Amino acid sequence: MANKWDERKKAQEEEYFVKKERELLAKMKAKQEDEAKEAAKKASYMKCPKCGDSLKERSFQKILIDQCVACHGIWLDAGELEEVAEKEGGSWLGKFWQKNA
Ligand SMILES: [Zn+2]
Incomplete structure (x- = not known):
């Protein structure tokens, strides 16, 4: 019986860490996307629409x-x-x- 309880606890812990890891990955991905968007915005903002220079x-x-x-x-x-x-x-x-x- 004790074994079954331990297994359940372990599974819950694993589930918790998988969830945390997923959250962290999602956060990192969102941050990267934000940075890429910001860089693209800056790049287009800094260029002349006529000749493409700075x-x-x-x-x-x-x-x-x-x-x-x-x-x-x-x-x-x-x-x-x-x-x-x-x-x-x-x-x-x-x-x-x-x-x-
Ligand atoms: Zn120009």
Whole structure:
């Protein structure tokens, strides 16, 4: 009888460790996937959509913009164009934005 009890206990313990191991593996996998996603996001964020070269952060009118080091194209994040346009209400940029809003 004692043997049967021990076997059951052992099986429960094994089940517990298998479960823990599975949880750990799932956590590790999720972490790896997150890191890969983050790296892919960063890689695409840092590249010029026009020529594929690197973008460098610059400050323009106190707004952070991304400028390509090769073709000097300027990339604005969502909301940044509105900010520039607001500051430059009377300029071509302000008019351009109002027309397209
Ligand atoms: Zn470029």
